[in-house]
Amino acid sequence: MTTENNLNGTAASVVSTSPFLKTLVLQIRGQDAYGVYRSWSDDLLLKAFVVSKQKKREISIEGEVDPVTQARIMSFFRAVAARIEQETGLISQVVIDLSHEGFGWALVFSGRLLLTVKTLRDAHRFGFDSLEKLAEEGEKFVEKGLDLAKRYREVSKL
Amino acid sequence: MTTENNLNGTAASVVSTSPFLKTLVLQIRGQDAYGVYRSWSDDLLLKAFVVSKQKKREISIEGEVDPVTQARIMSFFRAVAARIEQETGLISQVVIDLSHEGFGWALVFSGRLLLTVKTLRDAHRFGFDSLEKLAEEGEKFVEKGLDLAKRYREVSKL
Numbered sequence: 275m276t277t278e279n280n281l282n283g284t285a286a287s288v289v290s291t292s293p294f295l296k297t298l299v300l301q302i303r304g305q306d307a308y309g310v311y312r313s314w315s316d317d318l319l320l321k322a323f324v325v326s327k328q329k330k331r332e333i334s335i336e337g338e339v340d341p342v343t344q345a346r347i348m349s350f351f352r353a354v355a356a357r358i359e360q361e362t363g364l365i366s367q368v369v370i371d372l373s374h375e376g377f378g379w380a381l382v383f384s385g386r387l388l389l390t391v392k393t394l395r396d397a398h399r400f401g402f403d404s405l406e407k408l409a410e411e412g413e414k415f416v417e418k419g420l421d422l423a424k425r426y427r428e429v430s431k432l
Numbered sequence: 433m434t435t436e437n438n439l440n441g442t443a444a445s446v447v448s449t450s451p452f453l454k455t456l457v458l459q460i461r462g463q464d465a466y467g468v469y470r471s472w473s474d475d476l477l478l479k480a481f482v483v484s485k486q487k488k489r490e491i492s493i494e495g496e497v498d499p500v501t502q503a504r505i506m507s508f509f510r511a512v513a514a515r516i517e518q519e520t521g522l523i524s525q526v527v528i529d530l531s532h533e534g535f536g537w538a539l540v541f542s543g544r545l546l547l548t549v550k551t552l553r554d555a556h557r558f559g560f561d562s563l564e565k566l567a568e569e570g571e572k573f574v575e576k577g578l579d580l581a582k583r584y585r586e587v588s589k590l
Contacts, residue, residue, distance in 0.1 A: 369537050371529040379527050381539065386580060387587065388544040422544060426587050429545065432580075 288405045289316045294412035295405065297360070298323075298353035305349065322346060323408050325401025339376050339397045347372075347380065347400050350412065354390055355382045357416040362423045364389075364430055372397055382419065387430040389419035446563045447474045452570035453563065455518070456481075456511035463507070480504060481566050483559025497534050497555045505530075505538065505558050508570065512548055513540045515574040520581045522547075522588055530555055540577065545588040547577035 289295045299316045306312070311319055323346060325333075348370055355366045364384040372378035376397040382390035392415070394400070402408040423430050447453045457474045464470070469477055481504060483491075506528055513524045522542040530536040534555040540548035550573070552558070560566040581588050 367537070369527065369529045369539065371527045379525070381527065381541075383539075383546055383549075386546040386549065386584070388541055388546060391541075391544065422590075426544070426584070429584050429587055 288409060289320065292409035292413070293360075294353060294357055294416060295320065295409050297356050298349060298408075298412065301349045301353045301356060305345070317405070320405055320408065323350070323402055324404060325399065326403065330399040330401065333399045335376055335396045335398045338374055339372055343398060343400055344370070344372065347394070347397060350400075351380045351382055351390065351392075351415075354412060354415045354419065357412075358382070358384075358389055358419045358423060361416075361420055362430075364423055370394075382415075384423065384430040385432040387422060387426050387432075389422055389430075390415050446567060447478065450567035450571070451518075452511060452515055452574060453478060453567050455514050456507060456566075456570065459507045459511045459514060463503070475563070478563055478566065481508070481560055482562060483557060484561065488557040488559065491557045493534055493554045493556045496532055497530055501556060501558055502528070502530065505552070505555060508558075509538045509540055509548065509550075509573075511570060512573045512577065515570075516540070516542075516547055516577045516581060519574075519578055522581055528552075540573075542581065542588040543590040545580060545584050545590075547580055547588075548573050 289299065295316075299319055302319050303311060322342075348368065351368045351370065355368050359365060366382050366384040366389060369381045369383075370378065371381075372394060376395065378394045378397065380390065380392040380394055381388060402411060447457065453474075457477055460477050461469060480500075506526065509526045509528065513526050517523060524540050524542040524547060527539045527541075528536070529539075530552060534553065536552045536555065538548065538550040538552055539546060560569060
């Protein structure tokens, strides 16, 4: 790994202590049909989710959202869905609806229950300050979804 | 109106007896910022929603779904949402997620409750056999949504 690809010294430990990051890594590897990432470490895989404030300012919000960024948004919410499935057994759907201007919705639902509702804006700049922040935000969505799935089990089974 | 644009003799009465079709007409007229449809009758406006089986076979499902067809799908589900709002006071969101191949989802939700969930396929061919069928299908979504909104009011308010 080159120095440039090295995020920080604690990356591996962040992944190993976060069930969300572990699931996200599995999501990305599961989509990797051509084995591009086979030799990449987990922290290198997740590096693309870390976008500093400075870097965000540099990303243009003109035009379509880059397909790679769209795939990243999809992986993030698929990981939320997968974590909820692990805990509850509920199979859920992920729908990402993005306009050409980078505005839209990310939805995770099971039956008639919306486990996650997130409005997206400036989706071109989708990313988090650090791996810790990525883990934290992901876990927040998972917890909210788990709470709803528990309280409204009946609706999630419709 | 030319003979070609004349759907059938009972069109006006179908619209006048269907709360769904009335709402759908209002949705279309509300989006008509340039007044293109100002001089069109209601039945002529709705004619685009009537696509015979024969005609469907003639529509290619290759490539992107035509923007006009996408707008028609949006109007249909916006009308479902508007009818539910009229009856319940619930404000809802409509999300249409279509892949480039015409597959996807149409969702109407309020709070954390999904009032409408429809998988779309071959969306290029979106349409109904007749105005009566259009009214019937629309009412079906409205009734289902109303039933859910009544049973799970709490979830729709989250």
